[in-house]
Amino acid sequence: MEPHTHSFKTALLGILVVILVGGGYWYVTEVSSKSTPAPAVVEQTENQGIVTPPQSSEPVATDGTVADPATGDVVQNTSEPKTESDLNSSGVGSTDVPAPDTAANADGTYTSTGTYRTPAGNEEVDITLTLKDGLIADATGVNRGRDPKSKKFQQLFLDNFKGLVVGKKLSEVSLSKVSGSSLTPKGFNDAILKIRTQSGV
Amino acid sequence: MSASRTFEAIGTVWTIDVHDALSDDVSDELFRTVHACIREYDETYSRFRDESLLMRAGTIPGSYVFPSHSRDLFFEYRKMYDITHGKVTPLIGDVLSALGYDAAYSLVENAPVMQPSAWDDVMHYHDGTLTTHTPVIIDVGAGGKGHLIDLVGEVLEEHGIQNYTIDAGGDIRYRTIHEAPLRVGLEHPHNPDEVIGYVDLLNESVCGSSGNRRTWGEYHHIIDPYTLTSPRHREAVWVLGETTFISDLLTTALFFVSPEDLIAHYTFEYVILDQFGVASCSPGLPGELFTV
Numbered sequence: 001m002e003p004h005t006h007s008f009k010t011a012l013l014g015i016l017v018v019i020l021v022g023g024g025y026w027y028v029t030e031v032s033s034k035s036t037p038a039p040a041v042v043e044q045t046e047n048q049g050i051v052t053p054p055q056s057s058e059p060v061a062t063d064g065t066v067a068d069p070a071t072g073d074v075v076q077n078t079s080e081p082k083t084e085s086d087l088n089s090s091g092v093g094s095t096d097v098p099a100p101d102t103a104a105n106a107d108g109t110y111t112s113t114g115t116y117r118t119p120a121g122n123e124e125v126d127i128t129l130t131l132k133d134g135l136i137a138d139a140t141g142v143n144r145g146r147d148p149k150s151k152k153f154q155q156l157f158l159d160n161f162k163g164l165v166v167g168k169k170l171s172e173v174s175l176s177k178v179s180g181s182s183l184t185p186k187g188f189n190d191a192i193l194k195i196r197t198q199s200g201v
Numbered sequence: 202m203s204a205s206r207t208f209e210a211i212g213t214v215w216t217i218d219v220h221d222a223l224s225d226d227v228s229d230e231l232f233r234t235v236h237a238c239i240r241e242y243d244e245t246y247s248r249f250r251d252e253s254l255l256m257r258a259g260t261i262p263g264s265y266v267f268p269s270h271s272r273d274l275f276f277e278y279r280k281m282y283d284i285t286h287g288k289v290t291p292l293i294g295d296v297l298s299a300l301g302y303d304a305a306y307s308l309v310e311n312a313p314v315m316q317p318s319a320w321d322d323v324m325h326y327h328d329g330t331l332t333t334h335t336p337v338i339i340d341v342g343a344g345g346k347g348h349l350i351d352l353v354g355e356v357l358e359e360h361g362i363q364n365y366t367i368d369a370g371g372d373i374r375y376r377t378i379h380e381a382p383l384r385v386g387l388e389h390p391h392n393p394d395e396v397i398g399y400v401d402l403l404n405e406s407v408c409g410s411s412g413n414r415r416t417w418g419e420y421h422h423i424i425d426p427y428t429l430t431s432p433r434h435r436e437a438v439w440v441l442g443e444t445t446f447i448s449d450l451l452t453t454a455l456f457f458v459s460p461e462d463l464i465a466h467y468t469f470e471y472v473i474l475d476q477f478g479v480a481s482c483s484p485g486l487p488g489e490l491f492t493v
Contacts, residue, residue, distance in 0.1 A: 139493045163479040164493045167395030173386060175399060179409040179439060180371045180388020 107131050113144075120147035125154055204228045210239045211247070211346065213370030219357065220364035220377070231360050238356050241268070242349045248294055248340045249304035255331075259294070259339050264332045273446070274341065274348055275326040281344075281450050282320055284466055288457040289450065290426055292317035294340030300420060308418070317426045342422070347408055347449025350374050354445075367445075374406040374445045382487070387472060390437045397480060398472065400488035406445035410452045411437040423456045432456045434476050441470040441486070 111128045126142035141158040145151035170178070204219045217235065219228075245268060247253045251260075258265040281289045297303075299312035318337060325332045341348070350367050354374050357365050366383060367374045375383045382403045386396035390411040400407055412421045412435060421431045438455045442448035451469055460471055460483065470483040472490065480490045 160479060161493070163481055163490075165389075165397040165474060165478055165480045166491050166493055167389040167392055167397055168491050169395055170386065173396055173399060174384065175386040175396070176383045177366065177368055177373055178371065178386040178388050178396060179373055179400075179407050180386075180390070180393065180411065180437075 118147065118150055120150060123147065123150045123154075125157075204231075206232055208236075210236070211243055211349070211369075212249075213346070215239075215370075216366075216368045217353070217357075218366040218368075219362055220366075221362050223362075227360070231357070231362075234356050234360075235353055238352055239349065242270075242345075242352065245271075246274075246341050246345055248298075248338065248342070251304075255339050255341070258331050258333050259337045262333045262335055264330050266330055269329065270348070270352055271326075271329060271331070274344070275331070277446060277450060278341065278344060279320070279326070280466070281454060284463065285454050285458050287319065288426060289343055289454050290317055290320065291339045291341055291343075292320065292323065292337060293343075293424060293426055294338030296424055296426065296429065297340055297342075297422075298338050300418075300424075302420075302422070314429055316429065343453040344446055344450040346370070346372060347406070347445035347447070350406070350445040372406070372408040372445060372449060373402065375402040376404055387437075387439055387488075387490075390474065396491070397474065398488060398490035400439070400441055400470070400472075400486065402441065403487075405441055405443060406448045407439060407441045408445060408448040408452045409437065409439040410456070412456070423453055425457060435473060436476055436478065437472075437474040439472040443468065 109128060109130045111126060114125050114127060115122055116125075117123075123146060124144045126144055128140045128142075130138040139161075141154075141161070143151060143154045143158055145154040203221065204223050205216065207214065207216045209215070217232075219231075223231070243253070244250065245254045248256060250256060254265060254267060278289075278291055282291075295317050296314060299314045300310055301308040318335075323333065323335050323337045324339070325334075346369060350369050350372060351374065353367055354365070354376065357367075358376070364377045364379065365375075371388065373383075373385060377383075380403070382401035384399050384401055385407055387398045387400065387409065388411075389395035389397050410423065412423065412431065412433065416422075416431075419431065424431055435456050438452050440448040440451040440455065442451060447467060448469065451463060451467060451471070454463060455471060455473060460473070463469070470486045472480060472482045472486065472488075474480045480492060482488075482490060
């Protein structure tokens, strides 16, 4: 199998993120609709690309059953998948289009099917990405939910996921200033370091 | 000659760019006045200084006369307190302090963490005089930096400067008599080398706040006075407004309430990045978000 181009990997990662966020969406909606206290934070670690479900606080449905959130299915991927088999083992679904070998060739439309587990069984969602000049130019999805709830949540997700931000390098954008909080007070960072050292974390 | 100075004050880095012509003499006098203004503000309101006027007022109950800029500070704080039903409150100082968010950044819980008092139970502000009825730690961290940036802006304007940028740790006030917007990137909360979009400022200010900075334990610097937890559904918030003070206050408010709760009371634009990395913004935002 040919190695994937960077753009292609980006596209696949994009699909993955979209699916993971979709799962999170399901979970939060599920939790909030049941009015259970304080939804646990779904941790998303960029470096590892692993989404873990909350370990201790599984939301309990009002009818007494334990809701297994969509994210209960631990999806693992390496941030830079090297081979097709890596991708398949990630459980993300396979691509319909063979991997092109240069960035320019990567332009085009790609569709991938994401699979995730729900209380009502496995569900799928189709995501289509259009790459132009190696960047994501458009993204659309098809609702393939079977269970009525899945259908509803997929639609919620598909209606909203386009706000998902994609950072651009400072060098790509002409800016006079940047507004943010990276200039955290030095004393605070020093204190945190000190505490970590003391606690051995 | 125009002037640009970078310095550290109130725990953050300031960069002041004066785009007007300025002689060296005037420039020196100007920045001396700026530093005096910042020092006076710090000595009046800082929660990290035991001897600040606000800390003394909270230590020994009584009536204290504050400088004239306290009128604006307390008026807007009270307005925001009422609109957010007490979620934005200067009385969060007791909570922050109990959790160890103090001058020494001890960051270790050192007192029982309890919901803050109601404003009217513990203090009364009228016409420059703050009266405290009971010991209380008052914290103006949600809007104080923005308020101070505006006061520094007034110092510049009193010196006849019409074109300038004040940037204090990413909170920015920009004034110009030209039709020349200032393009300000919105820093990616997880990667300071990237931006998630930009806004174009024209005689406005922009303030930003992110929930993943200044975190300790399960907390970040914004704490809900009702639940005594830090809101996690928002990753970052930016607000564009006419003054830095109001923008700063609104940034904190948007961690607690929705924009719809605020638009009846303030004129502003916003960007909210939620915990899943999905951004939303006001329809009139003069800028762009980079989204799929």
